[in-house]
Amino acid sequence: MQRINLREIGEAKRKYWDCIVPFLLKNKAGLLFDLKKASNNSSTPFFSDIIIEAEKASNDSDYLSALEKLIFASLDEMATLPAKTSNGRNTFKTEYKTINKINDDVGAKCFKDIMEILEVRICPYCNHAFIDYETAFQKDHFFAKSKYPLLTLSFFNLVPSCSYCNTKKSTKEIHDIKLNPYHMNFNDDAIRMKAVIDTEKTGSIKDLIDLRFCYSSNDYHEFYLKKLKLETIYKNDIGHVLDKIRAYSIYNEFYQKLLSENSVFRNQKGIQAFISELCDIALHSNTREGKPNKNILYKLDKDIEEEFEKEI
């Protein structure tokens, strides 16, 4: 739902590499054994060549430079890999002990640092939950570990996620790499939320408002609405939507005129700028900084603001 900003991606990759290298070296024999097995089960020339190069390396430097290609494989390269038939998470753990151990051992501290570099504080899948770095940090394997063991440690396969999305997504097959929040063509607007006021209904204003989800293709519908069930997690945010509608009703042209005619403000220099700033704070309190990965419900607010501003 919200793309990860890749402005500092170089620094983030360097950080990950520094974290993972000691584990790649310490577990060299076991790791090569696991990778070979994964490569035999399902691989493409790109990945097989990496494993052969790592196996043949005569020193640590050559071994690491081969593995670096695997660790930083692009999403397009990853997408070429056919899924290995798997019996699930537990089988993965027993079949790929070393990969699994390294995956566990590259600690939360390392990912916390990476996410701080990339300024990710909100789950990019739902944009509805903070990522709790201290207690509940989750890294979702975009291509599931059990089906794509070769990609278990690959940087762009590790998506910061809230526990809800990580659990919902689970090991289900995903083919569309554009759904990966690191993807350059990740489309923030593939899913849009719209506040709808149902005038046929009766009751308090809260009862009349509904939040609708629009999607640009069936893939997005399948992923966000059927798999992640975003409608369920957003259904309790009607109060928030109502506050936005209230803000738009209050901070209208009439209000701005009223303020500019008020004796306190009249004849003051820069009054228009002051009023516009005031309205901007009231209407775009969550979005004006332009930090979609840092502010919770940023996407909801932005979608509603755009709808309102289209109509004004």
Ligand SMILES: [Zn+2]
């Ligand atoms: Zn989430």
